Amino acid sequence: MSKQKFYLGIDIGGTKLAFAIADANGRLLHKLRRPTQAHLGSDTVVKNILDSTAELIKQANLSPSQIVCIGVSCPGPVDCNTGEIHNPPNLPDWGSVPLKKILEEQFRIPAKFENDANAAALAEFLFGAGAGRKNLVYLTMSTGIGGGIIVDGRLYRGAHGSAGELGHQILLPDGPLCGCGRRGCLEALCSGTALAKIMKAKVPNHPDSIMLGLVGGKIEKLDAHILLQAARDDDKLALSILRKAGYYLGWGLANLTNILDPEIFILGTLAIHAGDLLLAPAKDALSKYIFNRKIPLPALVPAKLGEEIGEYGAIAAAIEQTDCI
Amino acid sequence: MSKQKFYLGIDIGGTKLAFAIADANGRLLHKLRRPTQAHLGSDTVVKNILDSTAELIKQANLSPSQIVCIGVSCPGPVDCNTGEIHNPPNLPDWGSVPLKKILEEQFRIPAKFENDANAAALAEFLFGAGAGRKNLVYLTMSTGIGGGIIVDGRLYRGAHGSAGELGHQILLPDGPLCGCGRRGCLEALCSGTALAKIMKAKVPNHPDSIMLGLVGGKIEKLDAHILLQAARDDDKLALSILRKAGYYLGWGLANLTNILDPEIFILGTLAIHAGDLLLAPAKDALSKYIFNRKIPLPALVPAKLGEEIGEYGAIAAAIEQTDCI
Numbered sequence: 232m233s234k235q236k237f238y239l240g241i242d243i244g245g246t247k248l249a250f251a252i253a254d255a256n257g258r259l260l261h262k263l264r265r266p267t268q269a270h271l272g273s274d275t276v277v278k279n280i281l282d283s284t285a286e287l288i289k290q291a292n293l294s295p296s297q298i299v300c301i302g303v304s305c306p307g308p309v310d311c312n313t314g315e316i317h318n319p320p321n322l323p324d325w326g327s328v329p330l331k332k333i334l335e336e337q338f339r340i341p342a343k344f345e346n347d348a349n350a351a352a353l354a355e356f357l358f359g360a361g362a363g364r365k366n367l368v369y370l371t372m373s374t375g376i377g378g379g380i381i382v383d384g385r386l387y388r389g390a391h392g393s394a395g396e397l398g399h400q401i402l403l404p405d406g407p408l409c410g411c412g413r414r415g416c417l418e419a420l421c422s423g424t425a426l427a428k429i430m431k432a433k434v435p436n437h438p439d440s441i442m443l444g445l446v447g448g449k450i451e452k453l454d455a456h457i458l459l460q461a462a463r464d465d466d467k468l469a470l471s472i473l474r475k476a477g478y479y480l481g482w483g484l485a486n487l488t489n490i491l492d493p494e495i496f497i498l499g500t501l502a503i504h505a506g507d508l509l510l511a512p513a514k515d516a517l518s519k520y521i522f523n524r525k526i527p528l529p530a531l532v533p534a535k536l537g538e539e540i541g542e543y544g545a546i547a548a549a550i551e552q553t554d555c556i
Numbered sequence: 557m558s559k560q561k562f563y564l565g566i567d568i569g570g571t572k573l574a575f576a577i578a579d580a581n582g583r584l585l586h587k588l589r590r591p592t593q594a595h596l597g598s599d600t601v602v603k604n605i606l607d608s609t610a611e612l613i614k615q616a617n618l619s620p621s622q623i624v625c626i627g628v629s630c631p632g633p634v635d636c637n638t639g640e641i642h643n644p645p646n647l648p649d650w651g652s653v654p655l656k657k658i659l660e661e662q663f664r665i666p667a668k669f670e671n672d673a674n675a676a677a678l679a680e681f682l683f684g685a686g687a688g689r690k691n692l693v694y695l696t697m698s699t700g701i702g703g704g705i706i707v708d709g710r711l712y713r714g715a716h717g718s719a720g721e722l723g724h725q726i727l728l729p730d731g732p733l734c735g736c737g738r739r740g741c742l743e744a745l746c747s748g749t750a751l752a753k754i755m756k757a758k759v760p761n762h763p764d765s766i767m768l769g770l771v772g773g774k775i776e777k778l779d780a781h782i783l784l785q786a787a788r789d790d791d792k793l794a795l796s797i798l799r800k801a802g803y804y805l806g807w808g809l810a811n812l813t814n815i816l817d818p819e820i821f822i823l824g825t826l827a828i829h830a831g832d833l834l835l836a837p838a839k840d841a842l843s844k845y846i847f848n849r850k851i852p853l854p855a856l857v858p859a860k861l862g863e864e865i866g867e868y869g870a871i872a873a874a875i876e877q878t879d880c881i
Contacts, residue, residue, distance in 0.1 A: 317850065387708070389818070390819040391848075391851040392817070396814040396815070396847045397815060404807065411847055413845060489721040489724045489725060490720070490815060490816075491714060492714025492717070492718040520729070522741075529715075
């Protein structure tokens with residue numbers, strides 16, 4: 232056992248911290264989750280991270296020297312050299328915590344940082360829906376839209392670590408306001424948050440829609456789950472909202488194809504739940520707007536790693552950055 | 557001299573064939589140009605290519621064994637494995653010519669093929685405005701808009717050799733018709749051809765513009781040169797057309813920045829001639845639509861290799877693909 236290589240992954244989220252120890256094939260052997268309690272401030276969260284990490288190593292019956300690398304997946308932007316996370320939206324008053332140094336001094340194990348979207352892209356590439364591929368684009372699709380680009384078998388970070396902001400391709404500069412302050416970004420047109428906003432604006436004018444009934448008249452409860460439920464019941468308004476969102480998604484993916492020529496797109500959360508309600512119109516737009524019709528249309532593939540994508544992402548960051556695959 | 561490495565470049569264009577022999581630093585030591593005479597058919601053009609190549613080698617006083625590699629830059633899409641060029645727009649009835657095999661059998665030198673936009677990107681990266689950079693995006697801007705992407709110091713070709721179709725990022729799906737059959741591609745909004753079309757549509761309704769006078773009333777003679785000449789004379793219509801084209805260019809570059817995070821954009825032909833008439837509004841849109849405001853705004857840099865970009869591109873294709881740099 233002592234000759235086997237182990238990796239430790241830490242996924243820092245706004246609501247939960249997730250820890251895992253895995254082998255070089257990305258098998259999660261030991262796991263631990265704790266609430267982040269972000270409101271208690273970064274000192275407490277960091278202590279929680281250190282304690283939980285130590286606890287997991289103990290639980291796995293390993294000595295730190297058996298762990299090749301600690302991978303940390305965290306909300307971006309993150310400085311991969313220092314582990315400093317810049318103004319993470321779900322970690323208020325995080326400040327400038329040199330988390331890399333703190334972890335390395337405590338455990339004497341090298342620590343590698345990656346923003347969560349890039350880490351998830353790496354995980355799907357190494358262990359998930361992209362295994363065996365060399366060029367792919369991953370899009371998270373939940374409250375926001377993030378992404379990661381794998382180029383010739385490696386994560387592409389760009390000149391300043393800022394590549395892959397795929398939710399912020401602007402399609403309609405005069406369109407709906409995006410969380411980033413600009414208008415008409417892909418994220419403002421087809422993320423879960425965008426869909427909820429569109430529903431809240433449209434539902435009051437469509438008394439024939441069943442959606443308001445599904446939330447007992449409480450308009451603030453309208454969200455993507457309700458949208459999908461109504462669409463499966465053939466609700467016309469729900470179907471038309473999804474058709475339009477799918478069109479924007481397909482347009483954005485066509486532009487990405489004309490730029491990057493990936494083998495596949497791996498799509499997370501919303502795309503998985505919505506299936507063809509979103510993906511059929513997306514494929515229509517993709518095939519209409521793609522430039523080179525002699526290459527195969529890139530497949531739209533659902534992400535595979537599900538609820539544990541955070542843990543897998545952190546492990547993938549550790550493995551990729553130590554070049555052990 | 558016999559220990560020095562030489563490369564031979566062949567640039568196949570619709571109107572001219574350009575040949576060059578260079579050293580490993582990309583210095584063009586011997587050059588030759590011939591008209592393509594595409595109308596005579598591919599057999600004649602191929603014979604012309606073989607004869608001119610032999611002539612240049614002789615002129616350089618080299619034996620073929622002193623040449624490491626032949627690089628060929630040609631209109632895309634090209635099959636880099638066979639040298640077959642698929643339906644080149646300016647080489648009618650080209651058919652499926654196995655040019656790689658023909659060259660290799662004739663000269664006993666390996667031949668490497670690259671489409672002209674990728675080859676030009678490689679050339680600017682190795683010898684031109686991108687020397688010393690690792691991540692850059694190159695955009696040709698003349699009759700059409702083509703491009704090439706350098707990622708971590710290597711040309712990125714994509715899964716099927718079709719990456720970098722940067723002129724076909726669609727911004728306005730209901731906008732002006734593009735040569736590719738779709739609407740509102742970047743190429744349909746700010747290439748030289750697009751500008752000429754816009755001028756022809758707008759000039760008749762603007763009797764105050766000097767442009768029609770500059771072409772002696774012959775509307776079909778309106779082109780980008782006239783546009784720039786009028787703009788430098790403060791012609792309001794000309795300035796507004798360039799401002800709008802620059803806005804679209806900047807929007808497209810902002811999307812590319814959010815996706816690719818390059819250090820610089822290298823822009824060819826039209827951007828060089830127009831300077832700030834086009835680039836100032838482009839920079840405005842770029843800085844407005846960029847997502848991560850903490851990274852430096854990528855610089856818009858004019859291409860450096862000028863009229864000999866074809867020769868440099870062919871040499872760069874030879875050098876890059878033999879991994880000699």
